[in-house]
Amino acid sequence: MISVNSLTKRYGAVTAVDDVSFEVKPGQVTGFLGPNGAGKSTTMRILCGLTPATSGTATVLGRPYAALPNPGRHVGVLLDASAQHAGRTGREVLNLGATLMGIDRSRVDEMLSVVGLTDKESNRRIRNYSLGMRQRLGIAHALLGDPQVLVLDEPANGLDPAGIRWMRSLLRGFADEGGTVLLSSHLLNEIERVADDIIVIGRGRIVAQGTKDELLRGAGTTVRATDERALWAALEAEGIVAQAGGSGALLAEAEPAQVGAAAAKHGVALVELRGADGRGLEDMFLELTAADAREEVAA
Amino acid sequence: MSANTVTAPTQGPAAESRTPHHASVKELPRISGPRPTRPVSLATLSRVEWRKQVDTRAGLWFMLSIGLVVAAVMVIMFFVQQGNHSYGDYIAGTAMPLSILVPIVGILAATSEWSQRTGLTTFALEPRRGKVVAAKTVASVVTALLSMVVALGLGAAVHGLAVAVRGADADWSLTWSFVGGMLLMLVLSLLQGLGFGLSLLNTPGAIVAYLVLPTVWSILGGMVSWLQDAAKWLDISATMGPLLEGQMTGEQWAQLGTSTLVWVVLPLAFGTWRVLRAEVK
Numbered sequence: 001m002i003s004v005n006s007l008t009k010r011y012g013a014v015t016a017v018d019d020v021s022f023e024v025k026p027g028q029v030t031g032f033l034g035p036n037g038a039g040k041s042t043t044m045r046i047l048c049g050l051t052p053a054t055s056g057t058a059t060v061l062g063r064p065y066a067a068l069p070n071p072g073r074h075v076g077v078l079l080d081a082s083a084q085h086a087g088r089t090g091r092e093v094l095n096l097g098a099t100l101m102g103i104d105r106s107r108v109d110e111m112l113s114v115v116g117l118t119d120k121e122s123n124r125r126i127r128n129y130s131l132g133m134r135q136r137l138g139i140a141h142a143l144l145g146d147p148q149v150l151v152l153d154e155p156a157n158g159l160d161p162a163g164i165r166w167m168r169s170l171l172r173g174f175a176d177e178g179g180t181v182l183l184s185s186h187l188l189n190e191i192e193r194v195a196d197d198i199i200v201i202g203r204g205r206i207v208a209q210g211t212k213d214e215l216l217r218g219a220g221t222t223v224r225a226t227d228e229r230a231l232w233a234a235l236e237a238e239g240i241v242a243q244a245g246g247s248g249a250l251l252a253e254a255e256p257a258q259v260g261a262a263a264a265k266h267g268v269a270l271v272e273l274r275g276a277d278g279r280g281l282e283d284m285f286l287e288l289t290a291a292d293a294r295e296e297v298a299a
Numbered sequence: 300m301s302a303n304t305v306t307a308p309t310q311g312p313a314a315e316s317r318t319p320h321h322a323s324v325k326e327l328p329r330i331s332g333p334r335p336t337r338p339v340s341l342a343t344l345s346r347v348e349w350r351k352q353v354d355t356r357a358g359l360w361f362m363l364s365i366g367l368v369v370a371a372v373m374v375i376m377f378f379v380q381q382g383n384h385s386y387g388d389y390i391a392g393t394a395m396p397l398s399i400l401v402p403i404v405g406i407l408a409a410t411s412e413w414s415q416r417t418g419l420t421t422f423a424l425e426p427r428r429g430k431v432v433a434a435k436t437v438a439s440v441v442t443a444l445l446s447m448v449v450a451l452g453l454g455a456a457v458h459g460l461a462v463a464v465r466g467a468d469a470d471w472s473l474t475w476s477f478v479g480g481m482l483l484m485l486v487l488s489l490l491q492g493l494g495f496g497l498s499l500l501n502t503p504g505a506i507v508a509y510l511v512l513p514t515v516w517s518i519l520g521g522m523v524s525w526l527q528d529a530a531k532w533l534d535i536s537a538t539m540g541p542l543l544e545g546q547m548t549g550e551q552w553a554q555l556g557t558s559t560l561v562w563v564v565l566p567l568a569f570g571t572w573r574v575l576r577a578e579v580k
Contacts, residue, residue, distance in 0.1 A: 049426040050419065050579040066426035070335045077423045083416035087355035093420075096354070100339060100347045100424050103330060110328045125356065141420070146330040174327060 001026050001180055002047065002149065007056035009042055009204075016042045018204035019056070024182045024197070026148070029175045031195030031212075032184035035289040039204040040184040041079065044153050047182075048077050060149055072101040075149045076142030081134035081158070086127035090117060090137045093126070094144060101145045111140040116166070131158025139167065149180040156190055168194045188285050200281070202288035208281070215281050221256045224249040224272035225263065234266035235259070251276060339425055344434035349441055351417075352408060361407070362442070365400045369393045369450050373457040382461035385470035387477060389454040394481050394543055399510070401446050401485050402492025405439045406505045409496030409570065418579045432571050436493060443489045447482050480542035487539065491563045497570020500577070512536075512562070535562045 002024035009017040017039045024030040034040050045051040047058045049065040060068065060075055068074050084093060094108040112122050115136040126134065135158050142150055150171070156164045171194055175181050185191050191198060198215050200208040208215060225231040228248055235242045235252055240262055245251035249272065252259045256273055263270050353359050372392050376384055384392075412418035425431050461467035492509055499505040513536040520530045530537060535558040541551045 045578070045580070048423050050422055052576065052578065068426070069338045071426060072424045073330075073335050077420075079419050079423070080416070083419040085355050085411065085415040085417050087357050092354050096347055096350060097420075097424065099350070100343060102335065102339070102343065107328075107330065114327065143327065146327075148334075170327075177327070 001062065002058070002060050002151075002182055003062075004043070004047065004058045005056055007043060007046060007058055008054045009039075009046060009051065010054045015204050017046065017053075020201065020204070020206055021056075022199050022206060022209055024180055026180045027175055027178050028196040029171050029181040029183060029194050030197040030199065031191030032182055032199050032201065033188060033191045033285065034184075034186065034201035035285075036186050038186075038201045038288070040186075040201060041153050043201070044079060044151055044182070044184060048075075048079065048151060050079070060151075070101060070145075072097060072145040072147070073103075074145070074147055075151060076145065076147035077151045078135075078138040078142040078155055079151075079153045081131065081138035081155075084126045084134065084137075087125055089123050089125055090129065090133070091122035093137065094122075094141060097141055097144050103145060107144060107146075111144050114143065114170075115140040132160060132163055135159055136163070139170070147179075150174060150182070152181070152183045154184055154186070156185060156187075164190070188282060192281075198281075200285065200288075207288065208284060216275065220276045221252045221254060221259045222249050222272065222274050222276045223252055223256075223259050223263070223270060225268050225270050227268060230266065230268045231263065231270075234262050234268045237266060238262035245276075338427070339430075341430060341434060341437070344425060344430060345437040345441075348408065348431075348434045349438035351411075352404060352438060352442060358407070361403070365397070365404075365446055366449055366453075368396045368400060369446070369453055372396055373453055377457055377461055377465075381467060382457075382465040383467040384458070384461070385468075385472065386454055386458045387470070387473050389458050390450055390473070390481065391477075391543055393450045393454070394484065397446055397450065398484055398488040398539070401443050402488045402495075402509055403506060404442050405435075405489045405491075405493030406496035406509060407502065408435045408439050409493055409574075410500055410502040410505055413500045414502045416580070422579050428575050429571065432497065432574055436490070439489050439493055440486055443485045444482070447478075447485060451478075474545050477543065477545045480545065480547070484539045484542045487535070487559060487563055490567060491535065494563055494566025494568075494570050497574055498566045499570075500573065532557045533561055534558065 004020060004022050007017055007020045008015065020039070020043055022030075032040050032044070042051060046053045047060065047065060058064070065071060065075070091108065091112070094111060095105065098105055098108050112119075117133065117136055117140065121129075121133065126137070129137065135155055139152070139155060142152065152171075156167060159167060171181050171183065175196070183191070183195065192212065195212055198209065198212050199206060200215075222245055223231065223242075228250075231250060232242070235250070238258075238261075240252050240254045240259060242250045242252040254262075256275055260270070260273055263273075351358070353362055373389055376382065376389055376392050412421055421431060422428055458467070458469075458471070462469045492505070495505040495509050496502075499508065513534065516530050516534040516536070520527045520534070532538070532554050535555075538551070538554045538558040541547050542555070547555070
């Protein structure tokens, strides 16, 4: 359970995180989506007590992170898989964590096996790890203390497709057992496939949040009829706003059920009726990225 | 990608979980028993911090090099003047190199969290940063004590050898004030290094500042006459000198105290304040 309230972080004139509020519920995977530089990492660092906030509060399991006793046993954190001493072995990193958290060393072997790092790999220095291996090690470290909450910043970076799929099912399983997961990514597709709830952030501000279904549903309905004009009329009569969606389809701002009912009421035969594929979310996301991309060009 | 190809030929549980075509992951193993409600103890943190000094290749070699330097000093003394030095002389010979090397242990303990970015993990596992600083202090002081033990042990071996092989005069006398004085010197130097490390949070910067400081004193002292007088109270490498002579006058204690305040207590206080407030990225 994570609760963030009116969090703001300013660096001089730059507002990296601007009045951000959200909740992350147990039993769910919550995706934290935004382009690079949108404020995801800063928010997550504030959440974990690593960056002081300018104003606002963040709590994990009902208290500020810094007030958690032995936090590694409650919250698993992976903020940057590459932030490890290059000359230390992967196994040693886990050993240090286990000693600090006061848990049995056998847990280190268990976690290495969970993330699929072999004995041999675990005894290599991290300098020789690929990014994917570092991510696996970081996930092993986050899971080490058997936490109730996971905070993972871009954990899929550097993982191969099989690894990404593996991580998705790992997080799914963790949430299904009642765990709370906050997972950030700059890739919509990645978040869409694993998250139950989605928080979209751009330029430090939350631009959308809700369940994945809500956000995708917000996109409206794609509907097509043999008699396009009759469909227009039917929708208009029922007060449903619509626009041309290309190749004879209409994009209606309503639920498929409402649109279907409107068509039936007015005797319009439909050839297609479906929710509009979350295009709204993707459009919004592209807009966010495009705006930043433009800015970069201008600068 | 590389992660997969590396172990492709191996079989076993690890290789199995790497081929997640059966998308479900085996159930996560749990830790039985209630979750802890007590904070991590300073003893545990100190143990972890000490281990971090020696569990990297660079750290281990640095520790070994301290032992090697001590050994080298004694071997040289063994061959100079027929090795005819007292046990105490052998120990005193290592004081200078040790007081240069040991503080680097403190510097590295403080700065590596930032230069290697391990602070992200360290301070997530123990957000009470003051406690982490305290643990680093304990762990580095332990190292300073160990270096003294190594000097005492090697000194005994070499002096014994000089007596047996080279016919040197056996002189095992060692005063507590000398041993205590040298220990205090090592611990103060170490704390100074830690203070510099915490204040600068940058490895090369802290090492350079630490090593250059005494030189700056001697250069300035040579050029500006009134600074010579100030140096008697502020140049910590000079004020620590009498510690090895076995007895300290009241004024020498006062001078040591003043310079310690400026070069050990202030950097430690400022550094701790800085670490408490710093953003860990």
